Amino acid sequence: MDLTPIWLTLKLAGITTLVLLAFGLPLAWWLSKKRSFIKIIIEAIITMPLVLPPSVLGFYLLLAFSPRHGIGKWLHDVFNLQFVFSFEGLVLASVIYSMPFMISPVKSAFQQLPASLSQASYTLGKSEWQTFRQVLLPNIKPSLLTAIVLTFAHTLGEFGVVLMIGGNIPGVTRVASIAVYDSVEQMDYTSANNYSLVLFAITFILVIGVFIYNKYQVKSPLE
Amino acid sequence: MISIDIEKKLKAYKGVQVLRVKKEFATGGIARITGPSGVGKTTLLKMIAGLITPDAGRIVVDDITWFDSAQNISLSPQQRMPGFVFQDYALFPNMTVQQHLEYATKDTAWINRLLNIGKLETFTTHKPEHLSGGQQQRLAILRALAIKPKLLLMDEPFSALDVKMKGELISDLQSLIKELKATALTVSHNPQELDGVSGDELEVG
Structure with missing residues (x-):
C-alpha cells in the first residue's frame, strides 16, 4: 500500500489544527465576550461550513x-502563491472548513466561566492577556x-472541499479520503x-481517547 | 476620604429601578454597607472597583478621581487595584492556595503572614475544590489583601465562617487594615455583623 496519502492526510490535519489553534483561540475568546451585531455575522460565517455542502465551499x-x-491572480503575481491544486490550498480550505469545530466548543467554554474570574484577575492588576x-x-x-x-479528526474526514480545490495529485493533494x-x-x-x-482506526482511537x-478527568467545579 | 456620588439604572424584576448613592467614607477602618437583597449592593462595590460603569456621577478616592462622568474619566480596575472579595469567591480552579497568592504578589514574607492569618498554612498545595467553604472564603479574603490594597471591597466576606473563626478573622483584619492604612467597605445583609467594629455606615435602598 502506498502510504503517501496517509502521511499527507496527517500532515494536513496537523497543520490545520495548529493554524486554527493560533488564531481560533483569540477569536473564540473575543466572540465569547459581549455580543454585538458584527459578532453575530462573523459567527454565522464561521458556522456556515457545518451546513453548507462542501462542494459549494470548494x-x-x-x-x-x-x-x-x-x-x-494577485497572490500568484506578487507572492508566487497558488492555492488551487496545491497543498497550501488544501490547508486554507481545511482551516475554513474545520473552523466551527475549533471555535464553538472553545467559545462556549469561555462563556461558561463565571465573569467574576476575570474580574478578580483585573482587580489584582493583571492585564487582559495575563488573565487569558x-x-x-x-x-x-x-x-x-x-x-x-475534533478539528484534527474532522480534517482527516474531508472529501468534497479537498477534491474541488486540490484535485487528485499524488503526493501533493491526494489525501487518504x-x-x-x-x-x-x-x-x-x-x-x-x-x-x-486506517482512517477508521485513527478516527476511532481519537474519539474514544477524548471520551x-x-x-476520568477530575470534574472542574465549574461544570 | 472616599467620596461616592453615583447613579445607575438597574434591571429589576419589575422594570427598571435606579440605584443612587451619595456618601463619604472616612479613610481608615471598616465601613458597613447594608440593605435588602437585590437593591444593588454588589453593583455598588463593582462600580467602585471599575468593573461596572455608573451612568453618571463621581468617585474620588484619596483626592484621586477614579470616575467622573462629566469629565469622562474612568480608571480601569487595573489602575484602581482595590482588594475585592467576591460573593462567589471567584477563586481560580486551576491554582493552588499558594499559587493564588503568588499570582497576586511576589512578596513571600507577606504571603506567609497572610497564610498564617487565614489558617491556611497546611493547605498551600490544595486547589479550591479541595477546600471547605470557610477555607475558600478565607482564601478569597487573603488574595484580596495580597496586593496590599488601599481600598478593600468585600461582598458578604464572612457568610461561610463559623462564629469563632469570624471573630478571630475580623480582629486580624482590623489590625491589618490599620497597618496598611486601608479602608474596607463591607457589604452585609446581616445588620448585626460587624457591630462594634465598623465606623461609617451606609444603608442602600
Missing part, C-alpha cells in the same frame, strides 16, 4: 483563488482538548479497504 474557493483573476493565559485558558482545558481532537474514492473508481478494492481501515479523558 467551488467558491476554486473561483476565488483561480490564478487567472482577482485575489488568486493564566486564568481563563487553564480552566477550559477539557473543552480545548475536545476542540483540538481521495485515495479511497480513486481506488474504488479503479476497482482496486484492496487499496480502498486499506485506506478506509475517556473527559470521563
Whole structure:
C-alpha cells in the first residue's frame, strides 16, 4: 500500500489544527465576550461550513483563488502563491472548513466561566492577556482538548472541499479520503479497504481517547 | 476620604429601578454597607472597583478621581487595584492556595503572614475544590489583601465562617487594615455583623 496519502492526510490535519489553534483561540475568546451585531455575522460565517455542502465551499474557493483573476491572480503575481491544486490550498480550505469545530466548543467554554474570574484577575492588576493565559485558558482545558481532537479528526474526514480545490495529485493533494474514492473508481478494492481501515482506526482511537479523558478527568467545579 | 456620588439604572424584576448613592467614607477602618437583597449592593462595590460603569456621577478616592462622568474619566480596575472579595469567591480552579497568592504578589514574607492569618498554612498545595467553604472564603479574603490594597471591597466576606473563626478573622483584619492604612467597605445583609467594629455606615435602598 502506498502510504503517501496517509502521511499527507496527517500532515494536513496537523497543520490545520495548529493554524486554527493560533488564531481560533483569540477569536473564540473575543466572540465569547459581549455580543454585538458584527459578532453575530462573523459567527454565522464561521458556522456556515457545518451546513453548507462542501462542494459549494470548494467551488467558491476554486473561483476565488483561480490564478487567472482577482485575489488568486494577485497572490500568484506578487507572492508566487497558488492555492488551487496545491497543498497550501488544501490547508486554507481545511482551516475554513474545520473552523466551527475549533471555535464553538472553545467559545462556549469561555462563556461558561463565571465573569467574576476575570474580574478578580483585573482587580489584582493583571492585564487582559495575563488573565487569558493564566486564568481563563487553564480552566477550559477539557473543552480545548475536545476542540483540538475534533478539528484534527474532522480534517482527516474531508472529501468534497479537498477534491474541488486540490484535485487528485499524488503526493501533493491526494489525501487518504481521495485515495479511497480513486481506488474504488479503479476497482482496486484492496487499496480502498486499506485506506478506509486506517482512517477508521485513527478516527476511532481519537474519539474514544477524548471520551475517556473527559470521563476520568477530575470534574472542574465549574461544570 | 472616599467620596461616592453615583447613579445607575438597574434591571429589576419589575422594570427598571435606579440605584443612587451619595456618601463619604472616612479613610481608615471598616465601613458597613447594608440593605435588602437585590437593591444593588454588589453593583455598588463593582462600580467602585471599575468593573461596572455608573451612568453618571463621581468617585474620588484619596483626592484621586477614579470616575467622573462629566469629565469622562474612568480608571480601569487595573489602575484602581482595590482588594475585592467576591460573593462567589471567584477563586481560580486551576491554582493552588499558594499559587493564588503568588499570582497576586511576589512578596513571600507577606504571603506567609497572610497564610498564617487565614489558617491556611497546611493547605498551600490544595486547589479550591479541595477546600471547605470557610477555607475558600478565607482564601478569597487573603488574595484580596495580597496586593496590599488601599481600598478593600468585600461582598458578604464572612457568610461561610463559623462564629469563632469570624471573630478571630475580623480582629486580624482590623489590625491589618490599620497597618496598611486601608479602608474596607463591607457589604452585609446581616445588620448585626460587624457591630462594634465598623465606623461609617451606609444603608442602600
